[in-house]
Amino acid sequence: MTEAFFDPSSLPTGSAVDYGGGVTDCASCVVRNRAICASLDAAELALLGKLGRNHRVKAGQTLLWEGDDAPVVANVLEGVLKLVVAAADGREQIVGVVFPSDFIGRPFGKESPYSVTAMTDAEVCIFNRKSFDDFASAHPDLQHKLLRRTLDELDRARHWMMLLGRKSAEEKVASFLLEMSERLSGQGCNSGAQSGFELPFGRQQIADILGLTIETTSRQLTRMRAEGLLDLPSRREIVINDRAAMEAIAG
């Protein structure tokens, strides 16, 4: 499955020629106030809207391939996607998980440093990278938003490095569950971390996030359930019973 998931040439390029593309209505976009677009006023939004296209992606589909030319960037409207770095022999490390309102792709760079694959069915608002780069260069506020977002991502990535390099399996799983409960609750309208939530992916993906095997991941979860720390009502549901204890374990 190495073919592009869609034809980038169908995207508006921002040139004088009007390709008649663009999204239907940015103003009513579900992530209008959370995505980087929030920095734009109505006029700018209309302009950027002409450059973007909404696109549906099926779970498992890959938008960008590690090492390949990355002709597009995008905002996530719905669903969850993973950023993956792979070794030649197939080992995979998930280096990022993106949620609605998050930005994906590599502005100002030709090659994608990682693959981007949908973990659930997803919807993205996609831009031709060059058009987006030009637009961003001309709109400091947008660039500022992008900078802040990138700085936040970098902080998150660096803390994940600590987890990967120095934490035990138990600590990794506990940290993961706490972070997920926070990030997933940020999605819905309810604020604050939820004690119960549904993961948008399975055990193997957890393992690929934590730098563990699926067996170790499963064993840790089973053990935590046995100790009453959490419940596992179904494959993907997690209920944290003792948040304080979980935090103590996470370190």
Added chain:
Amino acid sequence: MTEAFFDPSSLPTGSAVDYGGGVTDCASCVVRNRAICASLDAAELALLGKLGRNHRVKAGQTLLWEGDDAPVVANVLEGVLKLVVAAADGREQIVGVVFPSDFIGRPFGKESPYSVTAMTDAEVCIFNRKSFDDFASAHPDLQHKLLRRTLDELDRARHWMMLLGRKSAEEKVASFLLEMSERLSGQGCNSGAQSGFELPFGRQQIADILGLTIETTSRQLTRMRAEGLLDLPSRREIVINDRAAMEAIAG
């Protein structure tokens, strides 16, 4: 050693009051063309120069503490510094190594997400964070440079996550040596990676970068020397004899 390494209130704040601070001469700065300042013209440079102060730091000294308020950002003029995330029990993971012309600190954020410590004697051009934030917000070109730099750092961090989560000790050491040979050669005037180079730090620091123990690190290096892959003329010198083989191991 929790006291600040210098008094941030002595920095110019960019307000109407002239504190008479500032660096001597940005135009002749050693990193003038490589640091983010390269985006500025003479007039802007003079303005920014007034906000900055050169500062010497001794090896081992910490500029910013993880979790503490981070009142400053800086450009590195000389020396090597590390970014460290630590656990309560003392385990450390080095999440970044910065060289001359690199930028340090966390713009647009109050707390430092990691400690910044000098690994060698160093010299930095330091700014009050708020003043710098304001200046950056008013100078899109500077912000653009900062964005590109942050995006590059993020790419690097994510590839390091793959190393930490999925590579064996042997692969980690090989990858480390190759990256160091590239980054260190970028420092001097000679271009291209050097087969021989001097690390600016000891074994424990290598271990903290790779998520290994000092013993495992040492054993890997000794084994590689025994196999003729490299020479270790002194504690900190590394000579890569067989670069191709090293790259094959790194994966």
Added chain:
DNA sequence: CCGGAACATTGACCTGGATCAACGAAAAAT
């Protein structure tokens, strides 16, 4: 040149997590 401190190497041993393999349970397809 000597003595001590910091750093590096080496050895012996142990263990956390990987690996290999079997089984169970849920979901998807027919």
Added chain:
DNA sequence: ATTTTTCGTTGATCCAGGTCAATGTTCCGG
């Protein structure tokens, strides 16, 4: 409803890398 497939759990075993301990080496201050 039944089969098939995919995913998750559990057990047995192994080993890479951690831990503990001793020794060797470089560097620095006197």
